[in-house]
């Protein structure tokens with residue numbers, strides 16, 4: 717992977733709804749042990765469940781591994797039982813927050829407009845939103861993937877994003893946790909379409925924005941996926957729960 721327009725690759729681990737305290741700490745310590753002493757080409761990020769953010773964040777202090785959350789509310793505070801506001805996440809050391817993951821879009825009916833509002837709330841709290849988009853299998857089989865995902869991105873893009881202040885993640889829904897991935901040509905074409913869409917909305921600023929690929933990224937396919945033109949890193953689910961697999965993926969950026 718080459719630096720294109722100064723984009724440093726980002727490898728992000730989304731732990732999803734996994735891990736009790738002991739698991740989270742053991743995974744964090746294993747990642748930190750593997751990271752120590754290495755010169756990392758990519759930026760490293762872990763996104764534990766909300767219950768572990770403080771604990772993991774404390775462990776990560778002084779390390780090159782960043783902390784991120786998996787969701788935030790679109791308001792900065794208020795009567796929203798069970799939700800977490802972006803300023804709260806920033807307050808406990810988060811630097812990034814994933815918004816619009818397909819699991820939240822499916823499980824909680826989140827729309828593009830809500831994702832956009834969450835991304836704007838994240839930016840207002842100085843967090844970097846990772847805005848997720850991706851097609852279902854039916855959309856891909858109908859030949860609609862490029863069109864649908866570009867429209868999803870257009871509807872989810874926060875207003876006023878700067879190059880360093882926004883990350884996009886392309887995650888085909890049918891590739892998440894299934895072991896299936898699109899062809900390298902399909903991933904390349906989608907990343908090209910997303911960059912064109914970013915450019916249409918944000919102009920030249922978009923050249924330096926990172927677009928990640930997510931969906932069944934593993935240690936065995938990471939090098940191939942991360943070498944695709946326009947892929948600026950990976951959003952990793954299952955494989956991020958094993959430190960060695962996560963770090964092998966990160967090393968594939970070298």
Ligand SMILES: O=C[C@H](O)COP(=O)(O)O
Pocket residue numbers: 730817887891892893894930931932933951952953954955
């Ligand atoms: O956020 C991560 C993605 O949903 C990918 O998950 P996965 O690597 O388990 O397929």
